[in-house]
Amino acid sequence: MTSFQQTELWEVTRQLIAFNTVSALSNLEAAHYLAGYLDECGFTTHVLTNTIKGVQKASVVAWAGPESADGLIVSGHTDIVPFDGQPGWQSDPLVLKSDGQRLYGRGVTDMKVFLAQMLLTAKHLPLAQLKRPLVYIFTYDEEVASQGSGNLVQVLPQLFKTIPLPKIALIGEPSGFEVFPAHKGFAAFDIVVHGKGGHSSLPDRGLNAIANMGHIIQMLQEVNADMQLHISPINRDLFPENPASAFNLGVIHGGLAANMIAETCRLTVSLRIAPGDDAESLVARLGERIEREVAQPMRAISVDCDARIEECVIAPPLSSPQEAPFGKMLSQIIGTPLDRGAPFATDGGHFQKLGIYSYVCGPGLLGEAHQPNESIPIDHCVLGLERLEQIVHAWCIDGWTA
Ligand SMILES: [Zn+2]
Structure with a gap:
């Protein structure tokens, strides 16, 4: 057993990988796991279900902190692309594996390690010190032209009727820690x-x-x-x-x-x-x-x-301001410029319909996503958690301003 296999991040990732959340299937179990975890961390959680082509799917929305307008959304999708019939797999795609350097399993890169990092960030967060609200959004069917977030944005305003909906979001799709303010x-x-x-x-x-x-x-x-x-x-x-x-x-x-x-x-x-x-x-x-x-x-x-x-x-496409305070903060923390669009689409295009400006930045390399033996460097798992905690602290606890 490697030392990484003794961490909470390994254990939470292992549990998330075990849920078969291929887009065509139900993600309800995974959604309840995420909501249950965040409940215990002290977040207010909602599991919003939809029936898509006869299959029960759910988004999870969870929030913590004061009811002010300048909060942060952190978001990821729960669904994974299919692996059945994909040649080249050398281990069970639903069983997390490690060779000491990398983790293997369907969805480690796209994007369950990020979801695990979200959960651990929530667990370690001193909620009483939040100066700005932190909202977590987990979607379904992102791999099906973001249809889950398309449904979610129709009900989000109702859910946030009495508390302000944050206008910025971090989406942890695998970007190799590049920060993208836009995508097609x-x-x-x-x-x-x-x-x-x-x-x-x-x-x-x-x-x-x-x-x-x-x-x-x-x-x-x-x-x-x-x-x-x-x-x-x-x-x-x-x-x-x-x-x-x-x-x-x-x-x-x-x-x-x-x-x-x-x-x-x-x-x-x-x-x-x-x-x-x-x-x-x-x-x-x-x-x-x-x-x-x-x-x-x-x-x-x-x-x-x-x-x-x-x-x-x-x-829809995404186009967020490069000069906005949150974008500048991200660029500073991650140490990369903010001047290129991502080569892939995310849920951020739908979020923008509600005036939420998203920035895409996460662990893992795009080239590893959707592949047989999908893998992610353990370095990205460790560094990603540190960076996510740093981002959430800087924005929501320290109240970072430009
Ligand atoms: Zn993805």
């Missing part, structure tokens, strides 16, 4: 084309769904080219390599055989949305163009034909 958003949806099938020797009797999808693909490429021409200076700084929003053609299925007119075609598209662009209106405008330029001409030939967007999920 993410959206995913299907485009479905229903044509009219038939024998390929009688092309005049059919309406080819793949050919019509071809028009839509052309359209998406035009929109991408147009977005390249309208890049804001701030996005050029935040995302120097890929500053523009862009649609990606992800998966396509259509047709049955070489000698048949394809009756249906389905294209799965994703969209990376730069701050300042609005995913909902981008997708809505695309839907209008598909209706006008593809669906209506198809229906004019055969009334049953159609082309439309289905099953759209959106995680």
Whole structure:
């Protein structure tokens, strides 16, 4: 047994890893564990449940400290990406393992070690000394375009009706301790084309769904080219390599055989949305163009034909001020500048709808997330806890000001 395996951080991480919180499954047990732990630490806790596609999911919101307006939210997601059928695992993904240098298990990097650090920070915190409120938020379905936080922001104002909701948040996604004040958003949806099938020797009797999808693909490429021409200076700084929003053609299925007119075609598209662009209106405008330029001409030939967007999920982009006191404090404590956007989306995009500005900084390297044998350096576990305690102390107990 290594010395790290005798720490509370190991024990809490071990318990969190053992909950199978793959996004498609229920996270209720994990949510009750988190809420129970924080209850015992003296936090006021709420477990907010939702039923998603028949599965019970829960967010946990917990707070401590005075009822003042300048508090801090610390947030992480409870769900993990799937491991069943992922080749390359050399140990049980739900059993925390250590080789003395690293911890192994699904979710150690993304992002259960951070959740464990949150719990231990709460346990060690002298609540009576809090000058500013500390609010913990644990979400579900972050890995599904942040749908859990999308639901949560609809009820948070009600929950914080009588006490002020903090306007800044720290989200501990694996950033290798870089501090990101911004990230692009993410959206995913299907485009479905229903044509009219038939024998390929009688092309005049059919309406080819793949050919019509071809028009839509052309359209998406035009929109991408147009977005390249309208890049804001701030996005050029935040995302120097890929500053523009862009649609990606992800998966396509259509047709049955070489000698048949394809009756249906389905294209799965994703969209990376730069701050300042609005995913909902981008997708809505695309839907209008598909209706006008593809669906209506198809229906004019055969009334049953159609082309439309289905099953759209959106995680909005994040853009927090780099000069705000909390951002400056983070940058100072962590010792890194604050001038780049993260290459991934977080729950912070939804939080921003409530005027909460998030900063992304956490232990673990992004490249380790979602991999078989997901692992995190033990150094990051130890250092991350120290830094989180330092951040919470500086903001909530010392009352850090610019
Ligand atoms: Zn994550």
